[in-house]
Amino acid sequence: MTRVSGWLVGLGLAAMVSPACAADWQQLALNGGVVSVYAQEIALVPGSAYLMPMGGDLYFWKTGAAGGFALCRVTSAGVVSVLKGDVAEERFSEPGALCVMNGKLYFPARVPDGPIGLWCSDVTSAGTVLVKDDFYVDRELYSLRALTAVGSVLYFNPQDTGYGGDLWKSDGTPQGTVLVKTDVSGGEGGGPESFAAAAGTTFFQAWDWQNGAELWKTDGTASGTQRVKDIASGSNWGSPGLFTPLGGLVYFRAADGNGFDLWKSNGTTAGTTRVHAFGSGWLAGLSEATRIVVSGGKLFFPASGELWVSDGTDGGTVAVETGDEFPVSVPAPRSLTASGGLVYFISNDGGHGEELWCTNGTAAGTRMLKDIRPGGATSLPGNLTDVNGVLYFTADDGVHGLELWRSDGTETGTVLAADVVPGAAGSGVANLTAVGTKLYFSRYQTYLIAPLCVMETAVGSGFDAWAAAAGLTGGDAAAGAVPRGDGVKNLLKYAFNLDPSVADCRTLVPGTGTAGLPCVTRSGSGAGAVLRIEYLRRKNSGLTYRAVQSATLLPGSFSVFSGTPVVTAVGSAWERVVVETPCDPAVTPRLFGRVEVALEP
Structure with missing residues (x-):
């Protein structure tokens, strides 16, 4: 009898572990996870700000076919398309970071022979249009800075060859893109920048030579655009930044001449106060901080070479660790990222090099998760990214090069997620961006080419745990591997409840079976004949199952069964699916059925 992929025709079982557009993606089963790499050469614009999730899809900039850049x-489902910029007359130059407002993308860019402008995209080619580029009659702009969506308003700061201190706003229409206030700070200066909203107020920083950089607010009107407080009096610079909303207030760092301290504001002068003073000195206070993160209703940040936590009060602002855990001779804890109830960060205790750490806000709950590169060498951890409570990051263990790792907050759960490019050189993974349960990233190929990759984290995590429990490691743990020599790929065993620890190619017993490959039968006669498939389906796994039929088995000839599936529960983790399709011998002398199992990106 004819066989397909090692299985009897009529069963026709297939494992699909690549995206829906299989021709455009190359599937790599690595370390038990599945990474799909877009096969066409693509040069991503580096920086996570140029990759933007919206509505379950990912938008990004790449080098265009006609030069310049394309959106x-x-x-x-894995379908990659160019919205605009791949033809010469439409190619973009100087593209800016993407910003989402009300289901549309906004960004600054130029087109050939045009000035810098504000663009909008409704995610169609025809709907990717210029909003405005005639901001001034007599000024040539070189950038639109600090494009930030606050509710249904975009704020930004056009920059020319001078300092550029004007505040503009847009509702996404040409007529609604207007100047809010000229020279916000009242003199030759710069900003606005670093917008953040809290308690109905939009905060930002602006500066001039007379008053320095200080805290401002706006309600979108000229009269409502005001300096909140002159934190550093006179021409001294308060330099407020790292704005972090929490509990109706905005928290930030600022300096009043005694180093960078933690401040908070409710939008009034009287309500803008210092939370905690750290003293003066070279590394005092938040001088080395690059972000303030919120976890469990508290603020976490590095200050004076240590990790601190604050409940928003002076007395409740304390160092998580004291002593020599984070010596001042090495960089302060950095890259703080909240994930799964913990705050992860990169630090160096002076003996292990820079490694991944985590904290729950207590001394006992603060620890180095794993000495990824044993000894005093650093593992170069970076790109810390939360994906639904699991941390993904990049690191070099000295064996695999710079690759993709993940952590659940335990030492045993801090593991290599994918060895994308085997060998000590590594893949140079970067630009990690979460979209639902998918993690997109780039890998280094050449100076000009950084292929787009994607990993389905929800399924990968469940599959990895299943493979590990079966004692599968290395290449034997890959989704497409057949470690038991029975012709059944790991993914199929995972999908149909077969035993991964032994050779197992059972067929499901109709009606009662709780494990086995799909059962395909034919019943009835004449016009009443049907082809019937019964199979198990793993619940809440992220896997997709599809019963399909073909009269020829030729590529592209398969179509979905026409009948309505009948689904019944089999315990808490599984369900039984039965579906039929007509197969009148007078119309279709032969008909083949199979179940496709898809692990999509």
Whole structure:
């Protein structure tokens, strides 16, 4: 009898572990996880700000076919398309970071022979249009800075060859893109920048030579755009930044001449106060901080070479660790990222090099998760990214090079997620961006080419745990591997409840079976004949199952069964699916059925 992929025709079982557009993606089963790499050469614009999730899809900039840059989209099904910029007359130059407002993308860019302008995209080619580029009659702009969505308003700061201190706003229409206030700070200066909203107020920083950089607010009107407080009096610079909303207030760092301290504001002068003073000195206070993160209703940040936590009060602002855990001779804890109830960060205790750490806000709950590169060498951890409570990051263990790792907050759960490019050189993974349960990233190929990659984290995590429990390691733990020599790929065993620890190619017993490959039968006669498939389906796994039929088995000839599936529960983790399709011998002398199992990006 004819066989397909090692299985009897009529069963026709297939494992699909690549995206829906299989021709455009290369599937790599690595370390038990599945990474799909877009096969066409693509040069991503580096920086996570140039990759933007919206509505379950990912939008990004790449080098265009006609030179310049093109705005692209990859859907949750893996379909990659260019929205605009791949033809010469439409190519973009100087593209800026993407910003989302009300289901549309906004960004600054130029087109050939045009000035810098504000663009909008409704994620169609025809709907990717210029909003405005005639901001001034007599000024040539070189950038639109600090594009930030606050509710249904975009704020930004056009920059020319001078300092550029004007505040503009837009509702996404040409007529609604207007100047809010000229020279916000009242003299030759710069900003506004670093917008943040809290308690109905939009805060930002602006500066001039007379008053320095100080805290401002706006309600979108000229009269409502005001300096909140002159934190550093006179021409001294308060330099407020790292704005972090929490509990109706905005928290930030600022300096009043005694180093960078933690401040908070409710939008009034009287309500803008210092939370905690750290003293003066070279590394005092938040001088080395690059972000303030919120976890469990508290603020976490590095200050004076140590990790601190604050409940928003002076007395409740304390060092998580004291002593020599984070010596001042090495960089302060950095890259703080909240994930799964913990705050992860990169630090160096002076003996292990820079490694991944985590904290729950207590001394006992603060620890180095794993000495990824044993000894005093650093593992170069970076790109810390939360994906639904699991931390993904990059690191070099000295064996695999710089690759993708993940952590659940335990030492045993801090593992290599994918060895994308085997060998000590590594893949140079970067630009980690979460979209739902998918993690997109780039890998280094050449100076000009950084292929787009994607990993389905929800399924990968469940599959990895299943493979590990079966004692599968290395290449034997890959989704497409057949470690038991029975012709059944790991993914199929995972999908149909077969035993991964032994050779197992059972077929499901109709009606009662709780494990086995799909059962395909034919019943009835004449016009009443049907082809019937019964199979198990793993619940809440992220896997997709599809019963399909073909009269020829030729590529592209398969279509979905026409009948309505009948689904019944089999315990808490599984369900039984039965579906039929007509197969009148007078119309279709032969008909083949199979179940496709898809692990999509």
